[in-house]
Amino acid sequence: MLGFRDPVADAISLLEPRTVIGPNLRAVGEWALRFDTFLHVRIGGLVRGTCWLILEGHEPVLLHAGDTFMLGNPPPYVLASTLDATPRPAEPVWAGADDGLVRIGQESEDDLYLCVGHIGFDEQNAALLTDLLPPLVVVRAADPRGLELGQLIALLAAEVRVAAAGGPLVQNHLAQVLLVHMLRAHAGQTDRPTGWLGALNDDGIGTALRAVHADVAHSWTLNELAEMSHMSRSAFAQSFKKHVGVPPLEYLIQWRMSLARDALARDTMSISELARATGYQSESAFSTAFRRVVGSSPRQFRNLARKPEPASAGSAVSPP
Structure with missing residues (x-):
């Protein structure tokens, strides 16, 4: 017999999520990073500071501390300090991470602090979720679910920086909890059909x-x-x-x-x-x-x- 619980738990079980969290980004001054298109979901949020999220085909979004975002099968996008900054490829910058951290500019108490991750799914069932998602979902810190999401992002960012026992397991579970909360927030934000x-x-x-x-x-x-x-x-x-x-x-x-x-x-x-x-x-x-x-x-x-x-x-x- 096939045993199941509820639609959210069932779908995520079938999706077999694989998470890659971090490195975190600390940046100050003028900067811009361009990320290539990708499959499935990327999720992240600002622990501190502000930055622009610029997604092809969408109006630029200014993110503030405590804001959380989710990207579903999106086209290329840019994270930047200003709209005028010239983007450079993110991949070589990310490859230079040290102890779970990418730094742009000198360390400062006022620098931006960003945590991002990628959640990939089993290809056979990925459409169970990705077909329901728009390219971009933003939950503001002041939104009803914003506080709990901001806390999850802060916890996730801390886990990336601390090389503690069981760290990857904690990161994986936190990312999945974050995903569920983002899905709930998205369902509450839209009047369009959002499936199960x-x-x-x-x-x-x-x-x-x-x-x-x-x-x-x-x-x-x-x-x-x-x-x-x-x-x-x-x-x-x-x-x-x-x-x-x-x-x-x-x-x-x-x-x-x-x-x-x-x-x-x-x-x-x-x-x-x-x-x-x-x-x-x-x-x-x-x-x-x-x-x-x-x-x-x-x-x-x-x-x-x-x-x-x-x-x-x-x-x-x-x-x-």
């Missing part, structure tokens, strides 16, 4: 979503989910699509296939067992649904996932 993330803020739709995740093998019907949400069928279907972006039963199928892809890649159960665990009465019905969503049969997908990936010199995560 935004739907959790709605009592009725959130109840149905949690029920689906708690028992994915159940043969859910639109009537059952609507009754659980204390709505009529039509009102539930309309509200669900407004919040999540797809109809209820289509969401159910997509989530089942996400779980199936993960189980097949891990080769943890037979296809017939997996069919029953994801709510299908027969292996053929499961295979038909899997092929429609994924584009290959379960056996083809599993056989391909079993093949060892060739070693790649470029597999390391790039600097934030």
